[in-house]
Amino acid sequence: xxGVIQSPRHEVTEMGQEVTLRCKPISGHDYLFWYRQTxxxxxxxxxxxxxxxxxxxxxxxxxxFSAKMPNASFSTLKIQPSEPRDSAVYxxxxxxxxxxxxxxxDGTRLSIL
Amino acid sequence: AQKITQTQPGMFVQEKEAVTLDxxxxxxxxxxxxxxxxxxxxxxxxxxxxxxxxxxxxATEGRxxxxxxxxxxxxxxxxxxxxxxxxxxxxxxxxxxxxxGSEKLVFGKGTKLTVNP
Numbered sequence: 001x002x003g004v005i006q007s008p009r010h011e012v013t014e015m016g017q018e019v020t021l022r023c024k025p026i027s028g029h030d031y032l033f034w035y036r037q038t039x040x041x042x043x044x045x046x047x048x049x050x051x052x053x054x055x056x057x058x059x060x061x062x063x064x065f066s067a068k069m070p071n072a073s074f075s076t077l078k079i080q081p082s083e084p085r086d087s088a089v090y091x092x093x094x095x096x097x098x099x100x101x102x103x104x105x106d107g108t109r110l111s112i113l
Numbered sequence: 114a115q116k117i118t119q120t121q122p123g124m125f126v127q128e129k130e131a132v133t134l135d136x137x138x139x140x141x142x143x144x145x146x147x148x149x150x151x152x153x154x155x156x157x158x159x160x161x162x163x164x165x166x167x168x169x170x171x172a173t174e175g176r177x178x179x180x181x182x183x184x185x186x187x188x189x190x191x192x193x194x195x196x197x198x199x200x201x202x203x204x205x206x207x208x209x210x211x212x213x214g215s216e217k218l219v220f221g222k223g224t225k226l227t228v229n230p
Contacts, residue, residue, distance in 0.1 A: 031216055043204065043220040056217060091158060095216075101148055102218060104158035 002026070004105035006092050012111045018080040021108045024073055025094030033102060034067055034077050035091040043091075049075065082112045116140065117205050117221035124226050126195045133180070134190040134224045136205030142166075145209045147188040148218065149179065152202040161203075164188055195228045202226075 005024040013019055025032045033048040047057040052069045060067070064083070069075040079086050089109050093102040118137045126132040138147065149161040164172045164179045172179040180189040192199055205221045 033216070033218075042222050045217055045219075048216055050216070056215065089156065093158075101160040101163055103160060104150075106157045109156070 004092055004094050004103055006090075006105035006108050008108060009106065010109045010111075012113065013082060014113050015083055016081045018078065019082045019086075019110060019112075021077040021090050021092075021110070023075045023077070023092030023105060025075070025092070026103055027073070029094035029096050029103075031095045031102075032069060032075050033093040033095075034075070035093065035104075037089045037091060037107070038087075046077070084112045086110065087112050115221075116209075116219040117207055119205055119221035119224050121224045122222075124224055126192075126226065126228055128197060128228055128230050129194055131191060131193045132195055132226065134192070134203050134205075134226065136188045136190065136221060138186050138188060138205075138207050140186075140207065140209050142209045145207055147179070147181070148206040148208070149177070149188075149190045150204045150206065150220075151199075152204065152223070153198075154201070158204075162190070192226075197228050197230060200226060200228045 004026055007022045031050050034046040035043055036046055037043045046059045047067045048055055049069045065079055067077045089107045091104050091107045093104045095102045116139050120135055145166045147164045151159045151161055162172050162174045162177045162179050164181045171181050176193045178191045180191055202223045202225050204223045206218045208218050
């Protein structure tokens with residue numbers, strides 16, 4: 001089975017631009033998670049969905065960040081406008097129902113200049 | 114207070130020896146789950162092992178085992194017969210509450226393991 005697929009793998013853009021990160025979860029997984037990893041703050045949960053519905057977005061840093069899941073096989077994380085402090089590795093993860101671990105994608109390394 | 118504490122920023126081990134990576138956690142829930150993930154230098158996050166709070170036996174997965182001491186709130190990862198490919202960052206994580214409740218995973222800061230030939 002294919003794992004969680006994220007795109008792009010790397011993104012370099014200038015401050016103020018809109019950034020869109022994409023994720024395709026593992027087929028059949030009901031939960032989808034977006035994480036951010038930085039040296040200072042480690043790995044932190046931004047938002048997660050269950051059956052395409054956002055359940056907990058308390059980790060979203062501010063209104064510049066938004067996430068959607070229009071269907072079971074696709075999710076986006078948008079940053080508009082982007083700032084240098086948004087530079088990080090963004091991971092998407094998914095999992096099935098109870099008692100299963102989260103499976104992570106390879107991440108998107110984002111650099112905002 | 115930190116939910117997950119990994120006190121060893123870095124660890125070194127000789128190839129073929131065993132190594133223990135420490136993890137302590139803080140929760141008032143009776144139902145919770147503990148996870149270990151490996152992050153090689155290539156960056157991906159790889160699930161290694163899971164321990165539920167009600168599991169009576171320590172979890173094992175191949176060369177990985179979890180030394181779960183509930184009263185001490187510790188969930189140490191033991192890697193037996195270390196291999197060069199085990200060199201990576203290792204993260205301990207906790208999910209609080211019963212399955213079907215919050216799905217939030219809280220991660221520790223990680224331990225960087227280096228396996229020497």
